[in-house]
Amino acid sequence: MADDLELDTDDLKRRMDGAMSSLKGEFLTLRTGRAAATMVDPVMVDAYGAMTPINQIGTVNVPEPRMLTVNIWDKSLVGKAEKAIRESGLGINPVVDGTIIRLPIPELNEERRRELTKVAATYAENARIAIRNVRQDGMQQLKKLLADGMSEDDNKLWAEEVQEMTDAAIKGIDKVLEAKQAEIMQV
Structure with a gap:
């Protein structure tokens, strides 16, 4: 008992x-002025008719402390991914280079x-x-x-x-x- x-x-x-x-x-997810791959985790891209996290349509890398790159696997999704990043509220201005989207992290x-x-x-x-x-x-x-x-x-x-x-x-x-x-x- x-x-x-x-x-x-x-x-x-x-x-x-x-x-x-x-x-x-x-x-x-908080941006501290240094690049972290997790910063783009909340970004959702309209891929193939469904909202998909950006890390599921491309590879997110941190090549340098103040730069992120997203290598999009499907060329047709590059424009949608760029638009999603711009509209995400991260305050980052993406630069497209073929299938790679560069995200320079501005100083806070x-x-x-x-x-x-x-x-x-x-x-x-x-x-x-x-x-x-x-x-x-x-x-x-x-x-x-x-x-x-x-x-x-x-x-x-x-x-x-x-x-x-x-x-x-x-x-x-x-x-x-x-x-x-x-x-x-x-x-």
């Missing part, structure tokens, strides 16, 4: 780790850097909210287990463990945010 009155902390930990992974993925000005740090902070806050929601779910499960017969001492121990997991996850988010903001502000 006592064995089934335990909280599934592995599930809570997995969900908190998922929030951190999601945050890191969002951070990869101070105002744009500050805006990007605010966007990064927003992403981090959304991740913190997700972590707190997982914590709240864990606490709700503990209330139910207490009502089902879990001892108050065990319940308190589990609650402390959930709180420790939450604190560690939020500390991790703050650390990743600080590193990203430093990277963005680096000239």
Whole structure:
């Protein structure tokens, strides 16, 4: 009877780790003045009647720190890919050279850097909210287990463990945010 009155902390930990992974993925899409192949991940191209990620119609490379190239496999999609990049909101002006699209990454000005740090902070806050929601779910499960017969001492121990997991996850988010903001502000 006592064995089934335990909280599934592995599930809570997995969900908190998922929030951190999601945050890191969002951070990869932020442009920091240096080229990264993940910058074009959100770009969708109308290929063969379906919206397709650009990395599925060509090879994305980083030949130099401030240049991206996309080698489009099908020549008929070059124009559509160029248009998709222009309209993506990345602020990059593509240069077409045959089937290769060159994407020179412009230097970020101070105002744009500050805006990007605010966007990064927003992403981090959304991740913190997700972590707190997982914590709240864990606490709700503990209330139910207490009502089902879990001892108050065990319940308190589990609650402390959930709180420790939450604190560690939020500390991790703050650390990743600080590193990203430093990277963005680096000239």
